[in-house]
Amino acid sequence: MRYTKELSDLIEEFAKFPTIGPKSAQRMAFTLLRKSPEQVKKFIRIIDDAKTKIRYCQKCFNLTSQEICEICTSSSRDQKQICVVESVKDLIALERTHEYKGVYHVLGGIISPLDGICAEDLNIDELISRVQTHLQANEELELILAIGLSTEGEATMLYIKRLIEYLKIETGKCNITRLAHGLPVGADLDYADETTLAKALSARVLA
């Protein structure tokens, strides 16, 4: 026996989510069908709100419902310390340590030629202009490269470091640092526990 078209469409949509296999998709579809019409309407509204209201921060590319995110607008955060991360997931992992009081820049990925991701696909130009603005204002800033320790992560950090070094700005100074060793190699930052991440952050070294 086959499912009706509506039900198989629903299962198919759930199965498009990462790590959701056909069995889980089926369970999710049946769970949804057991809910009251009000509960389903609420669920649809939440999805719609998330999709229409959440966007990227114009400055750091964190996810936010404002034009500029809460971290960038906070007066208690040091604007001259910019932590460069691969994804919002990694930003959240660093926030969980409660150690870091600077701001962020989310790249939106790492350079990975095999996956067809090159520097132009990432928010690197925006990072360079942020750094330039600080340097032109004769400020000293720190750029913390907090990218996962994979071959692609290393290549991305080196690429950013070279770009900053090539900036011919006479005023200001940009110190480039990276997280201390001790993080799992090849894994995302959010796989590391908070203590390890906090230690790697506070013992960071010159890149």
Ligand SMILES: [Zn+2]
């Ligand atoms: Zn922001």
